[in-house]
Amino acid sequence: MTTVRETLAVARLGGRIYWRDKQALTATVLTSVGLGIGLPVMMDRLRPGETSVIVAQLLGMLAVSLTLSGFNQSAVSLTARRDQLILKRLRASGLGDGAVLGGELLNIMAQSVLIALVTTVAVVNLTSATAPRDPVLFTVFVVLGAAVITSLGAAWTVVIPRAEVAAPLSIPFFMIAGLGAGAFGPMNQLLPGWLSTVLDLLPTAAVVKVGGATFADGTFAGDLQAAVVPLLNLSVWAAIALLVISRRFRWEPRRS
Amino acid sequence: MEAIQVDGLRKSYADFEAVREISFSVAKGEIFALLGRNGAGKSTTMEILAGFQRPDGGTVRVLGLDPVKDRAKVRKSIGIMLQEAGFFPDLTVAQTVDSWREFVPVARPRAEALELVGLTGKAGTKVRQLSGGEKRRLDLALATLGRPDLLFLDEPTTGMDPEARKATWDVVTDLAARGTTVLLTTHYLEEAQRLATTMAIMDKGAIVASGGMAETLAAQTGRVAFELPSGVEARDLPVDVTAVEGTTVVCRVPDPDVAAQTLLGWAGERGLRLRGLEVRTATLEDLFLDLASKEKA
Numbered sequence: 001m002t003t004v005r006e007t008l009a010v011a012r013l014g015g016r017i018y019w020r021d022k023q024a025l026t027a028t029v030l031t032s033v034g035l036g037i038g039l040p041v042m043m044d045r046l047r048p049g050e051t052s053v054i055v056a057q058l059l060g061m062l063a064v065s066l067t068l069s070g071f072n073q074s075a076v077s078l079t080a081r082r083d084q085l086i087l088k089r090l091r092a093s094g095l096g097d098g099a100v101l102g103g104e105l106l107n108i109m110a111q112s113v114l115i116a117l118v119t120t121v122a123v124v125n126l127t128s129a130t131a132p133r134d135p136v137l138f139t140v141f142v143v144l145g146a147a148v149i150t151s152l153g154a155a156w157t158v159v160i161p162r163a164e165v166a167a168p169l170s171i172p173f174f175m176i177a178g179l180g181a182g183a184f185g186p187m188n189q190l191l192p193g194w195l196s197t198v199l200d201l202l203p204t205a206a207v208v209k210v211g212g213a214t215f216a217d218g219t220f221a222g223d224l225q226a227a228v229v230p231l232l233n234l235s236v237w238a239a240i241a242l243l244v245i246s247r248r249f250r251w252e253p254r255r256s
Numbered sequence: 257m258e259a260i261q262v263d264g265l266r267k268s269y270a271d272f273e274a275v276r277e278i279s280f281s282v283a284k285g286e287i288f289a290l291l292g293r294n295g296a297g298k299s300t301t302m303e304i305l306a307g308f309q310r311p312d313g314g315t316v317r318v319l320g321l322d323p324v325k326d327r328a329k330v331r332k333s334i335g336i337m338l339q340e341a342g343f344f345p346d347l348t349v350a351q352t353v354d355s356w357r358e359f360v361p362v363a364r365p366r367a368e369a370l371e372l373v374g375l376t377g378k379a380g381t382k383v384r385q386l387s388g389g390e391k392r393r394l395d396l397a398l399a400t401l402g403r404p405d406l407l408f409l410d411e412p413t414t415g416m417d418p419e420a421r422k423a424t425w426d427v428v429t430d431l432a433a434r435g436t437t438v439l440l441t442t443h444y445l446e447e448a449q450r451l452a453t454t455m456a457i458m459d460k461g462a463i464v465a466s467g468g469m470a471e472t473l474a475a476q477t478g479r480v481a482f483e484l485p486s487g488v489e490a491r492d493l494p495v496d497v498t499a500v501e502g503t504t505v506v507c508r509v510p511d512p513d514v515a516a517q518t519l520l521g522w523a524g525e526r527g528l529r530l531r532g533l534e535v536r537t538a539t540l541e542d543l544f545l546d547l548a549s550k551e552k553a
Contacts, residue, residue, distance in 0.1 A: 002361075006359060009355075009358035009359055010359075012358070013344075013355045013358070016347075016351075016355075017344055017346070017347075020346050021346075081342075084342035085338075085340055085341045085342040086341070086342040086343070086344065088308070088338065088340075088341050088342075089338065089341035089342055089343065089398075090359075091308065092306070092308075092336040092338055092341060092399075093356055093359045093360070093398065094331040094332060094334070094335075094359060094360060094402060095331075095359050096327075096328055096331070097327075251308075252308075
């Protein structure tokens with residue numbers, strides 16, 4: 001119970017800081033929401049009535065958005081707090097390590113989910129796309145995906161030597177996630193088969209796959225069946241993230 | 257039970273031995289000063305005691321527990337003021353304290369915490385606008401929010417003006433009087449001498465002197481200094497002269513009172529005055545200088 005209370009306290013503090021951070025707001029919130037809403041709306045104007053294309057564009061942009069606001073934000077923010085010795089101060093406050101890191105990740109994940117849901121609601125309202133047939137399953141996978149992707153961002157900090165290079169070292173991932181999810185148009189159809197298979201293994205692909213099922217015609221049983229492999233995918237990535245964090249996460253900058 | 261027990265503690269970074277088999281103990285309710293120059297190993301020792309780093313060897317007990325393995329239990333009873341640690345610069349002092357209060361089960365009220373360290377008037381100021389000394393005071397407020405049984409203070413008054421430094425000393429003395437054990441690292445010798453009852457001096461990772469403050473200093477040589485009267489050579493004096501600094505003669509002697517009486521008697525017989533006569537027992541600074549000179553020799 002104490003750990004939950006501490007984790008929520010850290011998450012609340014993180015949220016307060018997040019919405020004051022102009023860099024996070026422009027690089028993450030504005031970019032994610034702007035592109036996430038803008039491109040599907042543009043597609044709706046260019047190809048009116050082609051709902052499946054608009055939904056594909058939306059899901060592709062959700063992959064980009066989750067990577068930007070989850071993975072990148074987690075890697076950049078945690079590296080900065082590590083280098084500024086803020087993580088060290090939080091640990092000195094008497095909080096458990098799990099509460100400090102869990103609270104930081106919970107906050108970033110919550111912002112990431114919020115951005116994804118706001119984007120989805122806006123696109124559904126501004127275009128000819130209809131709302132997902134199964135909004136609960138869609139939301140569950142957005143939340144699970146955000147949790148795993150955010151944790152992977154924390155794991156990625158182990159290879160980031162200092163805060164200045166955190167953003168450039170994290171940017172390629174949103175490009176890769178977007179490419180695999182079709183955010184940049186049907187470019188993924190030009191890729192060799194093996195590369196498409198690799199891109200399908202990304203955690204963002206799991207969210208896109210279940211998201212696609214919930215937007216398409218079908219049944220709840222069919223949705224659950226479609227969710228099994230993506231759930232396995234997310235579980236494997238979650239295990240990788242937790243393993244790296246538990247063994248290699250650095251709370252302080254290198255001394256030499 | 258001792259509040260802190262350290263036996264044969266070792267810690268290295270790559271080829272650099274930061275702490276070399278040190279041992280000491282701190283009794284409950286005591287203020288213990290860990291002294292030494294920069295890089296002596298004080299902060300590394302404190303960070304191991306606080307559970308931030310794992311020792312390479314030796315045993316460490318804090319309030320009877322292993323600070324790494326039992327960190328969850330230890331952290332509830334300790335307060336830590338780190339030598340270096342960041343703040344959220346855009347939060348105000350009050351917002352920072354309020355945020356940290358959420359981390360502590362039974363925290364001091366914000367007003368009490370700020371009053372304790374003299375930051376009441378800065379409650380609405382953003383942390384980025386605080387001076388270095390004010391940040392240290394905020395740090396102390398955060399470290400004492402949970403009324404800890406054991407308080408680690410790593411260079412607590414660095415960057416403070418003399419008034420704030422004295423106020424901080426009063427806070428630390430008051431906390432110790434209420435039963436808080438304090439482990440203090442500092443390179444301000446006056447601070448250690450003023451606050452601590454026991455101490456250890458570290459140099460190059462090892463403890464080179466330790467014990468009760470009064471006994472350790474009493475075991476050191478005292479100092480008698482005065483202006484050499486005109487027409488008198490240093491070699492004519494009835495005590496051994498350690499150094500002549502300009503016109504001032506400095507004598508390091510085991511008993512400075514006896515040496516002063518001898519000198520005054522000798523001067524009186526000759527109708528001489530010993531201007532600027534200064535007699536004092538050893539200070540930590542003398543101890544430090546002695547250790548440094550022994551090292552050079």
